[in-house]
Amino acid sequence: MTLLTVENMSKNFSGLKAVTDLSLTVEEGQICGLIGPNGAGKTTTFNLITGFLPVSAGKIFFDKTEITGLESHKICDIGLTRTFQHAQPFRGLSVHDNVLTGSFLRNKKRKDAEKITDDALDMVKMYEKRNKLTKDLTIGETKRLEIARALATGPKMLLLDEVMAGLTLVEVDEIIQLIFELRDSRGITFMLIEHVMRAVMSLSDKVVVLQHGVKIAEGTPAEVAANEKVIEAYLGEDENIA
Amino acid sequence: MNLTLFGQTLVSGLLQGGIYAQIAMGLMLGLGVLGIINFAHGEFLMIAMYVTLIVFRLDINPYLAIFISFPLLYFLGVILAKYLIIPILDRETMAQFLIMIGLSLVLMNLAMIIFSPNFYTVKAALTGKTLKIGEIIIGANRLLGFAISILVTGALLWMMQKTELGRNIRAVSQNRYAASLVGVNVKAIYQIAFGISLATLGISGPFLTPIYYVSPNIGSFFILFAFAIVIVGGMGNFKGALVASFLIGLADAFGAVLLPGSTGPILPFIFLILTLLFKPKGLFGGSGI
Amino acid sequence: MIEQTKQNNLIKTLLYILTIILVLAVLKLPSNIVHVLILVFFYAYVSTAWDILGGYAGQMSFGHSLFIGVGAYTSTLLLLRLGITPWIGLFVSGLIALVIGAFMGFLCFRSNITGFYFALVTIVFVEISRYLSLGFEWTGAAKGLYIPYKGNNISNLQFDSKYMYFYVIFAMYIGILILYKAIMKSKSGFYFLAIRENEEAAESIGINTYKYKMLATIISSFLVGVAGSFWAQYITFIDPYTMFDFMLSVQIIFFAVAGGRGTLFGPLVGAALFVPLSEGLRTMMGRIAGINILVYGIILILILRFMPDGIFVWVKDRLKNLSHGR
Ligand SMILES: Nc1ncnc2c1ncn2[C@@H]1O[C@H](COP(=O)(O)OP(=O)(O)OP(=O)(O)O)[C@@H](O)[C@H]1O
Ligand SMILES: [Mg+2]
Numbered sequence: 126m127t128l129l130t131v132e133n134m135s136k137n138f139s140g141l142k143a144v145t146d147l148s149l150t151v152e153e154g155q156i157c158g159l160i161g162p163n164g165a166g167k168t169t170t171f172n173l174i175t176g177f178l179p180v181s182a183g184k185i186f187f188d189k190t191e192i193t194g195l196e197s198h199k200i201c202d203i204g205l206t207r208t209f210q211h212a213q214p215f216r217g218l219s220v221h222d223n224v225l226t227g228s229f230l231r232n233k234k235r236k237d238a239e240k241i242t243d244d245a246l247d248m249v250k251m252y253e254k255r256n257k258l259t260k261d262l263t264i265g266e267t268k269r270l271e272i273a274r275a276l277a278t279g280p281k282m283l284l285l286d287e288v289m290a291g292l293t294l295v296e297v298d299e300i301i302q303l304i305f306e307l308r309d310s311r312g313i314t315f316m317l318i319e320h321v322m323r324a325v326m327s328l329s330d331k332v333v334v335l336q337h338g339v340k341i342a343e344g345t346p347a348e349v350a351a352n353e354k355v356i357e358a359y360l361g362e363d364e365n366i367a
Numbered sequence: 368m369n370l371t372l373f374g375q376t377l378v379s380g381l382l383q384g385g386i387y388a389q390i391a392m393g394l395m396l397g398l399g400v401l402g403i404i405n406f407a408h409g410e411f412l413m414i415a416m417y418v419t420l421i422v423f424r425l426d427i428n429p430y431l432a433i434f435i436s437f438p439l440l441y442f443l444g445v446i447l448a449k450y451l452i453i454p455i456l457d458r459e460t461m462a463q464f465l466i467m468i469g470l471s472l473v474l475m476n477l478a479m480i481i482f483s484p485n486f487y488t489v490k491a492a493l494t495g496k497t498l499k500i501g502e503i504i505i506g507a508n509r510l511l512g513f514a515i516s517i518l519v520t521g522a523l524l525w526m527m528q529k530t531e532l533g534r535n536i537r538a539v540s541q542n543r544y545a546a547s548l549v550g551v552n553v554k555a556i557y558q559i560a561f562g563i564s565l566a567t568l569g570i571s572g573p574f575l576t577p578i579y580y581v582s583p584n585i586g587s588f589f590i591l592f593a594f595a596i597v598i599v600g601g602m603g604n605f606k607g608a609l610v611a612s613f614l615i616g617l618a619d620a621f622g623a624v625l626l627p628g629s630t631g632p633i634l635p636f637i638f639l640i641l642t643l644l645f646k647p648k649g650l651f652g653g654s655g656i
Numbered sequence: 657m658i659e660q661t662k663q664n665n666l667i668k669t670l671l672y673i674l675t676i677i678l679v680l681a682v683l684k685l686p687s688n689i690v691h692v693l694i695l696v697f698f699y700a701y702v703s704t705a706w707d708i709l710g711g712y713a714g715q716m717s718f719g720h721s722l723f724i725g726v727g728a729y730t731s732t733l734l735l736l737r738l739g740i741t742p743w744i745g746l747f748v749s750g751l752i753a754l755v756i757g758a759f760m761g762f763l764c765f766r767s768n769i770t771g772f773y774f775a776l777v778t779i780v781f782v783e784i785s786r787y788l789s790l791g792f793e794w795t796g797a798a799k800g801l802y803i804p805y806k807g808n809n810i811s812n813l814q815f816d817s818k819y820m821y822f823y824v825i826f827a828m829y830i831g832i833l834i835l836y837k838a839i840m841k842s843k844s845g846f847y848f849l850a851i852r853e854n855e856e857a858a859e860s861i862g863i864n865t866y867k868y869k870m871l872a873t874i875i876s877s878f879l880v881g882v883a884g885s886f887w888a889q890y891i892t893f894i895d896p897y898t899m900f901d902f903m904l905s906v907q908i909i910f911f912a913v914a915g916g917r918g919t920l921f922g923p924l925v926g927a928a929l930f931v932p933l934s935e936g937l938r939t940m941m942g943r944i945a946g947i948n949i950l951v952y953g954i955i956l957i958l959i960l961r962f963m964p965d966g967i968f969v970w971v972k973d974r975l976k977n978l979s980h981g982r
Binding site: 190198199201202209213214215216218222226230235236275 | 841842843846847849850852853854856857858859861862863864865973
Binding site: 626627631637643647 | 916
């Protein structure tokens with residue numbers, strides 16, 4: 126079943142075309158990679174899908190309902206949640222309270238919410254650090270906290286914006302494992318923006334490539350890696366594809 | 368309301384609007400660059416007015432006070448930016464705002480202690496003289512105050528658009544970090560911009576003093592209108608604020624004529640609420656210097 | 657950890673004992689001291705109510721003197737014009753304050769006006785109310801309204817001795833503490849905090865930030881409206897300048913911020929420290945107009961500049977450092 130459908134979506138920032146006529150679909154249980162050079166419009170795409178920015182044109186459907194123009198909290202409520210490229214924890218709150226705040230979405234009672242919280246913290250291996258303040262966390266821990274908080278809202282689909290940027294090799298492997306685990310045990314569908322190509326290539330069932338706001342390629346990791354246009358787009362970039 | 372009264376109110380509203388514009392522009396320069404609303408902005412006008420009062424009491428032409436108030440306020444602006452405002456730039460909005468309110472209270476009440484809560488008047492060369500256009504009478508002091516305000520506003524806008532300094536100020540207000548990368552001394556710009564923001568009051572102060580009473584509360588009288596202007600104009604939009612100044616000035620003047628008793632001053636504020644109701648982003652929503 | 661809970665329990669017990677002594681001692685205290693105590697708890701109550709919106713949900717309202725004024729005027733007008741008992745007036749006051757708060761919130765929050773723009777709008781609301789109450793004979797205009805003394809009678813909410821007023825405001829304060837604590841532990845409390853810390857992130861995890869900002873606003877304005885009625889009953893005279901007063905709003909915020917925003921006892925600590933100081937300054941230097949507020953201004957700047965989390969937390973941190981040997 127198709128979970129997410131984006132139809133001819135565009136976004137202009139007073140003249141600048143950040144996303145142009147983008148269409149894509151993500152199947153239930155799929156892991157979809159979204160890649161492209163800096164400024165390609167990846168984060169903007171996430172912002173549009175999750176209602177953080179209004180679209181200039183186009184339609185978005187999630188789980189058979191149209192979500193174009195819905196407020197972000199409503200989109201989260203029907204099961205589509207995101208993380209931020211620049212981690213945005215609630216700075217004044219402990220790790221536990223950050224995640225608890227997410228758990229309240231589907232649990233009115235404190236006791237139930239606490240259970241979901243512990244579970245989510247456990248999942249991302251942050252349970253031991255639950256009493257820490259977010260300002261004392263490493264980058265890797267902060268990113269895992271963001272995932273846990275999003276997870277606590279009980280999403281059907283998670284959009285992860287560069288959760289592996291700035292992580293050590295070991296941490297990257299942990300996150301890759303975590304994503305597989307969440308997909309397999311909870312059936313969560315993923316879309317991930319990632320510059321760490323090793324991760325994209327090993328995780329994704331399907332990769333969408335953006336350049337200057339336009340989709341230039343789509344396919345399996347192997348297909349995309351062999352695509353002329355993609356290689357050209359990445360020429361001069363630091364990252365090396367494949 | 369007959370035609371003469373209407374014309375008279377219209378003219379005085381526009382004159383008042385010009386004066387408000389100048390005060391609001393200075394406020395918005397500080398807001399645009401430092402990202403802080405200078406709650407004490409009105410109190411700095413008050414300082415310029417007390418300087419004028421002192422000069423007047425020394426039997427010197429009060430307009431000459433500009434040679435003290437202009438450099439004094441610029442200097443105050445630089446010092447305050449350096450020691451009070453820059454250190455709190457990365458604090459939360461609430462802390463910033465409360466510190467600025469503290470500053471306003473300190474200045475206002477210092478004036479009250481030094482000069483007493485009394486109202487003083489300053490007489491200038493033009494006091495008592497009027498200009499008649501048909502049936503409409505315009506006080507000469509008011510006209511001069513208006514003219515100077517428009518000059519100051521124009522000069523400020525010209526500086527922002529056409530000079531190297533103005534470009535740097537705009538660069539910093541759009542993106543501190545990027546500006547610093549291309550070699551703009553961000554801290555210096557903060558100080559200069561805040562200095563200029565207050566210095567505009569140092570220029571106009573001596574010319575506004577003969578129009579109003581000098582008292583410790585004069586700052587809060589102006590600042591409320593300036594706030595209304597900033598919001599009606601679209602929260603950070605300079606062009607919007609300019610237009611809003613005249614609208615608020617007109618609302619002020621017509622309120623005094625149309626509304627009963629002492630409720631006159633609410634008309635500009637009602638205008639503000641209506642703006643928020645029907646144009647929630649302000650008349651010219653969005654920011655930009 | 658266990659040492660600490662023991663210590664906390666000890667402190668708690670001590671606090672309870674102190675409270676009981678205070679409550680009993682009021683009967684024997686001279687009335688000027690009881691007056692200061694009433695002021696302390698009145699401000700502690702109002703600041704705590706402010707803190708639900710300002711400290712907890714992070715929306716900086718300067719409109720809280722408006723809610724006090726609206727509460728004071730509502731119950732007083734109901735009493736004077738319609739003869740309705742202040743006990744009903746108290747509740748109606750809260751409701752009217754709530755409606756005004758909701759309108760204020762609606763104007764600002766639906767278009768995401770927060771931070772100091774929200775503060776500016778609330779200031780404007782206070783101004784409007786003052787001019788309105790000045791403008792009509794029916795509301796007493798500049799002369800204000802005077803509540804005549806009809807004898808010691810609980811149904812009038814009028815007493816011949818100060819200590820009864822103390823017990824009323826003290827009970828109200830205990831009530832608001834319980835409510836505040838309940839909010840802190842609830843879903844709404846966590847949502848308020850999330851909004852204060854990061855609205856985008858809050859939206860991303862499904863929080864309807866508009867709805868919860870409105871909720872914080874109406875809870876806060878209702879509670880303050882009720883306090884306004886009490887206040888009118890106690891001082892028996894209200895006028896536009898003392899009710900719809902920007903400085904009153906500043907004071908309310910000041911106590912919460914000085915004591916510690918977003919904490920249970922912060923507002924009480926702030927009020928307990930600064931109400932007596934303010935009263936003392938007023939009586940000692942009453943002849944110099946302005947000195948009272950000048951001192952406020954200086955303390956406000958110093959506290960915010962050097963103790964961002966308030967005096968309570970500042971002292972606690974110092975003590976902790978001491979006991980850790982540095
Ligand atoms: N809110 C905004 N207002 C104006 N322009 C924006 C805004 N957000 C993004 N842009 C512009 O849109 C373009 C695409 O930005 P976007 O953040 O989507 O890129 P990205 O693919 O996520 O890049 P990166 O890999 O660096 O994160 C950029 O040119 C950016 O400057
Ligand atoms: Mg991005």
